[in-house]
Amino acid sequence: MHAPHSDLAHATADILARLRARRPRVHCITNNVAQNFTANVLLAAGAVPSMTLAPEGIGAFVASANGLLVNLGTFDAERREAAATAIEVAAEEGVPWVLDPVFIDRSPPRAAYARTLVARRPRAIRLNRAEFTALAGAEPDADELIRYALDTLAIVALTGEIDLVADGARHVALENGHPMMTRVTAMGCAASALIAACLAVESDPLAATAAALTVFGVAGEVAGARASGPGGFAVAILDALYDLDADTIIERAKVT
Amino acid sequence: MHAPHSDLAHATADILARLRARRPRVHCITNNVAQNFTANVLLAAGAVPSMTLAPEGIGAFVASANGLLVNLGTFDAERREAAATAIEVAAEEGVPWVLDPVFIDRSPPRAAYARTLVARRPRAIRLNRAEFTALAGAEPDADELIRYALDTLAIVALTGEIDLVADGARHVALENGHPMMTRVTAMGCAASALIAACLAVESDPLAATAAALTVFGVAGEVAGARASGPGGFAVAILDALYDLDADTIIERAKVT
Amino acid sequence: MHAPHSDLAHATADILARLRARRPRVHCITNNVAQNFTANVLLAAGAVPSMTLAPEGIGAFVASANGLLVNLGTFDAERREAAATAIEVAAEEGVPWVLDPVFIDRSPPRAAYARTLVARRPRAIRLNRAEFTALAGAEPDADELIRYALDTLAIVALTGEIDLVADGARHVALENGHPMMTRVTAMGCAASALIAACLAVESDPLAATAAALTVFGVAGEVAGARASGPGGFAVAILDALYDLDADTIIERAKVT
Numbered sequence: 001m002h003a004p005h006s007d008l009a010h011a012t013a014d015i016l017a018r019l020r021a022r023r024p025r026v027h028c029i030t031n032n033v034a035q036n037f038t039a040n041v042l043l044a045a046g047a048v049p050s051m052t053l054a055p056e057g058i059g060a061f062v063a064s065a066n067g068l069l070v071n072l073g074t075f076d077a078e079r080r081e082a083a084a085t086a087i088e089v090a091a092e093e094g095v096p097w098v099l100d101p102v103f104i105d106r107s108p109p110r111a112a113y114a115r116t117l118v119a120r121r122p123r124a125i126r127l128n129r130a131e132f133t134a135l136a137g138a139e140p141d142a143d144e145l146i147r148y149a150l151d152t153l154a155i156v157a158l159t160g161e162i163d164l165v166a167d168g169a170r171h172v173a174l175e176n177g178h179p180m181m182t183r184v185t186a187m188g189c190a191a192s193a194l195i196a197a198c199l200a201v202e203s204d205p206l207a208a209t210a211a212a213l214t215v216f217g218v219a220g221e222v223a224g225a226r227a228s229g230p231g232g233f234a235v236a237i238l239d240a241l242y243d244l245d246a247d248t249i250i251e252r253a254k255v256t
Numbered sequence: 257m258h259a260p261h262s263d264l265a266h267a268t269a270d271i272l273a274r275l276r277a278r279r280p281r282v283h284c285i286t287n288n289v290a291q292n293f294t295a296n297v298l299l300a301a302g303a304v305p306s307m308t309l310a311p312e313g314i315g316a317f318v319a320s321a322n323g324l325l326v327n328l329g330t331f332d333a334e335r336r337e338a339a340a341t342a343i344e345v346a347a348e349e350g351v352p353w354v355l356d357p358v359f360i361d362r363s364p365p366r367a368a369y370a371r372t373l374v375a376r377r378p379r380a381i382r383l384n385r386a387e388f389t390a391l392a393g394a395e396p397d398a399d400e401l402i403r404y405a406l407d408t409l410a411i412v413a414l415t416g417e418i419d420l421v422a423d424g425a426r427h428v429a430l431e432n433g434h435p436m437m438t439r440v441t442a443m444g445c446a447a448s449a450l451i452a453a454c455l456a457v458e459s460d461p462l463a464a465t466a467a468a469l470t471v472f473g474v475a476g477e478v479a480g481a482r483a484s485g486p487g488g489f490a491v492a493i494l495d496a497l498y499d500l501d502a503d504t505i506i507e508r509a510k511v512t
Numbered sequence: 513m514h515a516p517h518s519d520l521a522h523a524t525a526d527i528l529a530r531l532r533a534r535r536p537r538v539h540c541i542t543n544n545v546a547q548n549f550t551a552n553v554l555l556a557a558g559a560v561p562s563m564t565l566a567p568e569g570i571g572a573f574v575a576s577a578n579g580l581l582v583n584l585g586t587f588d589a590e591r592r593e594a595a596a597t598a599i600e601v602a603a604e605e606g607v608p609w610v611l612d613p614v615f616i617d618r619s620p621p622r623a624a625y626a627r628t629l630v631a632r633r634p635r636a637i638r639l640n641r642a643e644f645t646a647l648a649g650a651e652p653d654a655d656e657l658i659r660y661a662l663d664t665l666a667i668v669a670l671t672g673e674i675d676l677v678a679d680g681a682r683h684v685a686l687e688n689g690h691p692m693m694t695r696v697t698a699m700g701c702a703a704s705a706l707i708a709a710c711l712a713v714e715s716d717p718l719a720a721t722a723a724a725l726t727v728f729g730v731a732g733e734v735a736g737a738r739a740s741g742p743g744g745f746a747v748a749i750l751d752a753l754y755d756l757d758a759d760t761i762i763e764r765a766k767v768t
Contacts, residue, residue, distance in 0.1 A: 033547045033563050035289045035330075039441035044486045049441065050359060051289050054332045057363035064362060074547075076566045076590060078332060103562060106576060107569035183754065185551035185561065229751025230556045239485025242439065291545045291586075295697035300742045305697065306615060307545050310588045313619035320618060334588060495741025498695065 008172065009253035012211040013246035015202045020046035024066035024200035028193055029053060029082050031073025031102065034186035037234070038069075041190040044241040045215070047197040053082040062089040067196035070117065071189050072110055073102035080113070087120045096123040096199035099154075100192035105130035123199050124155040124209045126192040132158055140164075142171045155209045157195065159188060163213050167206045174210060175254035176217025178224035180233040191216045210255060218252045219244055264428065265509035268467040269502035271458045276302035280322035280456035284449055285309060285338050287329025287358065290442035293490070294325075297446040300497040301471070303453040309338040318345040323452035326373065327445050328366055329358035336369070343376050352379040352455040355410075356448035361386035379455050380411040380465045382448040388414055396420075398427045411465045413451065415444060419469050423462045430466060431510035432473025434480035436489040447472045466511060474508045475500055520684065521765035524723040525758035527714045532558035536578035536712035540705055541565060541594050543585030543614065546698035549746070550581075553702040556753040557727070559709040565594040574601040579708035582629065583701050584622055585614035592625070599632050608635040608711040611666075612704035617642035635711050636667040636721045638704040644670055652676075654683045667721045669707065671700060675725050679718045686722060687766035688729025690736035692745040703728045722767060730764045731756055 025048045030038055035051050042049040050061050062068055068090045070083050090097045099122040104111035111134045118125065118135070125135075132140040136148045140158050149156040150168030158164045163174040181187045195212040202208035216237075222244070223236035281304045286294055291307050298305040306317050318324055324346045326339050346353045355378040360367035367390045374381065374391070381391075388396040392404045396414050405412045406424030414420045419430040437443045451468040458464035472493075478500070479492035537560045542550055547563050554561040562573050574580055580602045582595050602609045611634040616623035623646045630637065630647070637647075644652040648660045652670050661668045662680030670676045675686040693699045707724040714720035728749075734756070735748035 031563070032288050032544050033551050033561075036292055036441060036548055039289050040486065040490070043439045043441055049289075050362065051287070052330045052332075052359070052363070054330070054366075056365045057331070060363045060365075061359075074564045074566070075569070103564070103573075106562065107564070107572045109568045109572075110566075183555045185548060185555055227751075229754040230552065231747035231750030231754075234552070234750075235487035235491055235747055238487030238490075239483075242485040242487075288544050292548055292697060295545050296742065296746070299695050299697055305545075306618065307543070308586045308615070308619070310586070310622075312621045313587070316619045316621075317615075491743035491747055494743030494746075495739075498741040498743075 008207065008210055008255040009250045011207050012214045012253060013249045015198050015208060015211040016215055016244065016249065017246065018201040019197055022201050023048055024197055025050065025064065026067040026069065026193060026196045026200065027061045027065040027086065028069040028071070029079055029086055030069060030071035030189055034071065034073060034189035037186040038190045038193045040238055041241060042193055042197060044238040045194060045197060053078050055081050055085060058082050058085050059089045062086045062095060063093050065095055066200035068095050068097035069100065069193045069196045070097060071100040071102055071192060072104065072114060073189060075110060083117065096196065098122055098192050098196045098199065099125045100189060101127050101131050101135055102189065105134040111135060118152050118154065122154050123205050124157055124195050126157040126159060126188065126195055128188065129158065129160055142166065146171055155205045157209050157213060159191065159213065165206060165210045165213065172210050173256050174213050174217060176214055176221060176252065178220040180224050180227065180230055181220050183230040184234045214253050214255060215244065215249065218249055221252060264463065264466055264511040265506045267463050268470045268509060269505045271454050271464060271467040272471055272500065272505065273502065274457040275453055278457050279304055280453055281306065281320065282323040282325065282449060282452045282456065283317045283321040283342065284325040284327070285335055285342055286325060286327035286445055290327065290329060290445035293442040294446045294449045296494055297497060298449055298453060300494040301450060301453060309334050311337050311341060314338050314341050315345045318342045318351060319349050321351055322456035324351050324353035325356065325449045325452045326353060327356040327358055327448060328360065328370060329445060331366060339373070352452065354378060354448050354452045354455065355381045356445060357381070357383050357387050357391055358445065361390040367391060374408050374410065378410050379461050380413055380451050382413040382415060382444065382451055384444065385414065385416055398422065402427055411461045413465050413469060415447065415469065421462060421466045421469065428466050429512050430469050430473060432470055432477060432508060434476040436480050436483065436486055437476050439486040440490045470509050470511060471500065471505065474505055477508060520719065520722055520767040521762045523719050524726045524765060525761045527710050527720060527723040528727055528756065528761065529758065530713040531709055534713050535560055536709055537562065537576065538579040538581065538705060538708045538712065539573050539577040539598065540581040540583070541591055541598055542581060542583035542701055546583065546585060546701035549698040550702045550705045552750055553753060554705055554709060556750040557706060557709060565590050567593050567597060570594050570597050571601045574598045574607060575605050577607055578712035580607050580609035581612065581705045581708045582609060583612040583614055583704060584616065584626060585701060587622060595629070608708065610634060610704050610708045610711065611637045612701060613637070613639050613643050613647055614701065617646040623647060630664050630666070634666050635717050636669055636707050638669040638671060638700065638707055640700065641670065641672055654678065658683055667717045669721050669725060671703065671725065677718060677722045677725065684722050685768050686725050686729060688726055688733060688764065690732040692736050692739065692742055693732050695742040696746045726765050726767060727756065727761065730761055733764060
């Protein structure tokens with residue numbers, strides 16, 4: 001299927017160009033470990049991050065944001081309260097939001113909480129295989145992803161060696177990325193934030209989600225070619241995101 | 257005005273030398289996103305950071321510190337309580353403190369809170385244009401900065417493409433820095449921490465504030481010449497701060 | 513004593529090989545400043561970090577972990593509650609844990625709290641000279657370390673220019689490392705996390721603790737040879753940890 005590949009690759013380059021031009025504000029409720037790297041990924045790609053969790057301020061931040069991330073890593077009472085307000089404001093203001101149910105396979109209470117958030121209509125859910133199984137109670141294959149996307153009306157983005165992105169009718173497979181991405185913390189968290197940034201500038205949520213993961217994966221490949229270890233890789237992927245041009249995306253994107 | 261330029265450049269080199277010799281302790285109440293980078297900026301420059309927020313411990317940390325930063329990013333109940341104790345202890349012990357009212361333009365409750373802190377007599381306030389307008393209710397030009405500094409008895413440091421630093425009588429303009437500083441998170445927060453470190457070793461608060469911003473801006477220029485993107489830039493500015501010598505400061509400082 | 517040196521160097525190489533093969537899960541209750549770097553050190557070395565503090569989830573994380581770190585930097589009510597649950601679960605499940613009593617010399621309440629944790633039987637305690645004195649009420653020499661280790665049944669690891677690691681009967685001195693390690697935040701915190709990772713794969717706690725500090729010190733030397741400042745050093749030590757081979761460890765280890 002050369003045409004759809006080429007279409008999605010061109011769409012990805014176009015979405016990144018819009019992201020850089022419009023500089024969307026992305027508010028992130030995310031874990032302590034990921035906050036700094038996530039902010040730097042968003043800035044490198046062209047978005048403007050904010051990260052406050054305080055109950056009295058978060059409504060105003062989300063209302064003036066163009067995208068929202070709710071990441072469940074290091075989740076606590078403060079983040080739970082912040083998420084409740086943020087999701088309510090996002091629904092009122094039409095701000096698309098992304099759910100990243102980090103490590104719900106390691107914590108049943110967190111998995112139960114994640115299911116209540118899914119019912120609040122995230123535009124996209126990004127997670128790994130173990131997290132999908134904990135959330136959906138099913139094997140993470142393409143059919144189950146499509147079914148879960150249909151049930152939840154969310155884009156389901158399963159990341160791993162190959163990424164699968166599904167809506168309720170179809171799925172795409174994305175094969176960009178680099179093994180070193182598993183050796184640096186917060187890579188998945190940052191990818192989820194990038195999905196929120198792309199949703200802010202692209203109304204087709206499947207295209208936006210696929211674009212974010214493709215941009216991040218291609219940047220990872222560029223970084224992997226430059227770096228000799230995970231320290232240098234984390235630096236190089238920021239430089240690659242900042243530098244990435246349309247030709248590199250179109251040449252390297254592996255979307256089917 | 258060659259003479260004042262040259263004077264302030266020499267004063268800056270001298271203040272950095274004292275900072276390295278005395279290794280002041282700087283306690284930082286700052287946002288989660290900025291904590292790691294801020295600590296590394298302080299260490300690279302020669303200061304000793306601490307970051308606790310716990311109510312039972314913070315008084316002892318501030319009492320044994322030489323400077324204090326109160327940064328309002330990701331502000332929450334814990335930080336509010338920490339700030340109340342910290343500012344009280346700082347006043348008792350004569351520890352100079354810096355207010356960084358992050359993102360108050362995005363959150364009216366945070367702006368109101370910032371105004372209560374200004375009344376507690378920070379030695380310096382560092383902020384950007386939008387934050388100044390939210391705080392002072394006025395356009396961020398040199399006259400308004402001087403007026404606000406006179407009202408508050410604080411040094412007002414407005415950072416942007418050109419930095420303006422004012423006390424109640426005069427202002428200086430600082431033109432060092434690099435565009436990549438806007439593409440890495442926590443650069444402004446770290447600059448505020450560096451102001452606290454310089455206030456710890458220099459009794460003239462205008463000179464201390466200008467020195468911190470000049471040192472940071474010159475380090476940014478050195479880093480910008482070495483780095484190809486924001487990832488490498490964040491690394492290189494730490495190396496540049498660590499390496500910076502008096503000749504480079506005097507040669508590069510653009511103070512008028 | 514050439515033989516024990518050589519023995520411990522070989523044991524260190526062997527412990528690192530097992531760490532990489534088994535990929536132990538290490539749960540970290542640690543300070544905000546250190547979380548990201550600590551996670552990246554663990555990943556670079558081959559372990560799998562988790563960092564949640566939430567009371568409803570932490571029990572499950574610790575129960576499924578192979579090692580636990582309790583670090584007292586930026587300690588607060590949330591971390592105190594998390595530590596209570598985590599240590600209880602660790603005791604039930606036989607998960608070895610490491611205490612890192614950060615900055616207790618700056619906060620008497622924190623020192624008192626640290627003493628209550630020591631009574632809960634950490635497998636190892638890593639600290640600097642000032643922290644040892646605040647904890648044990650004694651000078652940090654080898655005899656006092658052995659005495660304190662005998663009293664507490666913990667390995668006592670004193671880090672500094674020379675590291676001393678003691679159990680209740682003997683001590684070893686470790687001389688690897690690089691001066692730049694004092695110019696990057698969270699180096700000690702990350703070393704403590706690495707001790708927890710080594711305890712997960714080695715039943716002799718003295719050997720595990722010495723191995724972690726030797727691996728970290730040798731990686732620091734490799735990084736110091738590559739880096740020109742603290743920014744590059746923090747990157748290079750992650751790359752060095754990832755790359756470190758048995759020959760380099762055996763050749764460079766300075767254990768007596």
